[in-house]
Amino acid sequence: MSPLKIELPYGKSKLTLEVPESMFSEILLPKKKEGVKNxxxxxxxxxxxxxxxxxxxxxxxxxxxxxxxxxxxxxxxxxxxxxxxxxxxxxxxxxxxxxxxxxxxxxxxxxxxxxxxxxxxxxxxxxxxxxxxxxxxxxxxxxxxxxxxxxxxxxxxxxxxxxxxxxxxxxxxxxxxxxxxxxxxxxxxxxxxxxxxxxxxxxxxxxxxxxxxxxxxxxxxxxxxxxxxxxxxxxxxxxxxxxxxxxxxxxxxxxxxxxxxxxxxxxYKVKAKEKVDTVLVSAGGFPRDINVYQAQKAVFNAEKMVKRGGTIILFAQCKEGVGNKVFEEWMRECNDLKDAEERVKEKFVIGGHKAYYWFRTVENYRLIMVTDLPKEIVEDMFRCEKMSPEHAVKEIDGEFSVLPYGGDTLPIV
Missing domain, CATH: 3.40.50.11440 (LarA, N-terminal domain)
Structure with a gap:
């Protein structure tokens, strides 16, 4: 069976990927609505x-x-x-x-x-x-x-x-x-x-x-x-x-x-057929993937349609890096989700909430990033794996779905 080709927004361009059609479930896209003429x-x-x-x-x-x-x-x-x-x-x-x-x-x-x-x-x-x-x-x-x-x-x-x-x-x-x-x-x-x-x-x-x-x-x-x-x-x-x-x-x-x-x-509230083992999610390109701070929203939405313990593959360029100093500090200083949650409860600081959500993801799912961020930042700070687009799709495990505009689309399962 020939591979299925899909396109995902990445920065100001798009990535074309070949994925296994035999394991493909669905692509969740916003419902089409024409723009006004004037x-x-x-x-x-x-x-x-x-x-x-x-x-x-x-x-x-x-x-x-x-x-x-x-x-x-x-x-x-x-x-x-x-x-x-x-x-x-x-x-x-x-x-x-x-x-x-x-x-x-x-x-x-x-x-x-x-x-x-x-x-x-x-x-x-x-x-x-x-x-x-x-x-x-x-x-x-x-x-x-x-x-x-x-x-x-x-x-x-x-x-x-x-x-x-x-x-x-x-x-x-x-x-x-x-x-x-x-x-x-x-x-x-x-x-x-x-x-x-x-x-x-x-x-x-x-x-x-x-x-x-x-x-x-x-x-x-x-x-x-x-x-x-x-x-x-x-x-x-x-x-x-x-x-x-x-x-x-x-x-x-x-x-x-x-x-x-x-x-x-x-x-943008889109009905999904089922929860799947793997989700390929793009933040939606620029400016949704201008930094990790913004791109995290796509991960949050992807969680709604992936099975607990499953894999989320995030496509986000992040040309401006992390995007928030506090977010970066908490990601470096917190040990785990419990640590981040305690910090939020004790003394909430803007940016820290992103660390809380990120730790919640990496402790419940396998997270892979396709990004321009340096490998050491992805692996050491964000506790996940950095891969090339070609390598990432080889990590698809079981049935998978695609979320091209993850920063805006909310899967309803």
Whole structure:
């Protein structure tokens, strides 16, 4: 029997692999949904027809000139910000908001600042025409009080000084907040490190799970923080696997998230026939595999469809290495899952949660990485095996399935 050829995203390219057809179970892909023909027009239409229906359109919420902050995603997300901003900026201009009063804030959370080159990529032609700043989770913050979960809320000072606060982003699955989008532009997007740390420490709660909003304490805490910020307007999109916009929702940040989550469920929660012995999973290419910190999400999803003790083969370029200093420190210092879990309980630090999830994987599954990372980092720090693509597929043991967009696709078994 001739081998089966499959393609997996890797960085900004794809890997073509030959795999044994006799052991092949299935390829899980997001459900196809065509991208909208005119994204900018779709965003503009959404802005003028917000949800819920009683929520006012953006042009009715802007009462003349005033300090305005627009929050946008950083380079770790492939959000088409350059398509979303023009209609928003056009409405602001029509309503009398002066260009000098507008600030575009990159929602870095605890991530590194974006570079000038990355800023140009995120904003397109808009870069250079407006004042743009990277959020700094350790400086220039305003304290708003505590949530009912005892999370101290510190938010970006420039953001909080604005009369009009506009959020942009995308709704997608998130492994403990349930979904990204909506309130997540505020927490973690423009929040202080202490705020993010306290919020993310609730990830050990079993209710903090991927694809879950109701009863999810991480989500509910984020929502309270965003309510305290008094958001003016939100614009979120949903993308297909080709990174095309398929849906746009605008208006109230809570309703925008709910509407987007329904579309995400239809596309990215995919029914799997069965759990298998081996899963070949790609993080989904750039920027999903920009570093291990981001690529770990694909491993988390792959666990949903592999038998306990089975094999996960991760394809992730990781051209920027580990991606988080704390993650790296915990991976070097922790001995095992128990050690990582105790650290999370005793003193949660952003980045440490990734080590907890990673140890959980390597203690329950065999993990192989196809990556640009040095072998010593893969084996010594991440406690798994580094192999070439050709060698890795020879390690397929028993029945296997393929998850080409593992960072976005949630197998339902």
């Amino acid at each position: 994204p900018i027009s779709e965003v503009e239409k959404s802005i003028r027809n917000p949800v819920p229906t009683e929520f006012s359109p953006l042009d009715e919420l802007i009462n003349g000139s005033g300090k305005t902050s627009i929050v946008v995603n950083d380079i770790t997300r492939s959000t088409p910000t350059h398509l979303m901003l023009p209609p928003i900026l056009r409405v602001l201009k029509e309503c009398g908001v002066q260009r000098d009063d507008i600030r575009i804030i990159i929602a870095t959370g605890t991530h590194r600042p974006v570079t000038r080159e990355e800023m140009n990529k995120i904003l397109g032609d808009i870069a250079g025409k407006y004042k743009v700043l990277n959020h700094n989770c350790d400086d220039e913050l305003v304290y708003l009080g505590e949530t009912s979960f005892n999370t101290p809320v510190y938010l970006n000072e420039t953001f909080m000084e604005s009369e009009y606060k506009i959020l942009t982003g995308e709704v997608e699955l998130h492994y403990f907040a349930g979904y990204s989008g909506g309130r997540k532009s505020v927490l973690p997007g423009v929040s202080g490190r202490e705020t993010i740390t306290r919020n993310h420490s609730m990830l050990l709660d079993p209710r903090s799970d991927i694809g879950v909003l109701d009863g999810n304490p991480v989500h509910e805490d984020m929502t309270e923080a965003a309510e305290m910020a008094e958001i003016t307007f939100t614009v979120n999109i949903v993308k297909n696997e080709k990174k095309e916009i398929v849906s746009v929702f605008s208006g109230d940040f809570k309703e925008v998230l709910r509407r987007g989550a329904k579309v995400v469920d239809q596309m």
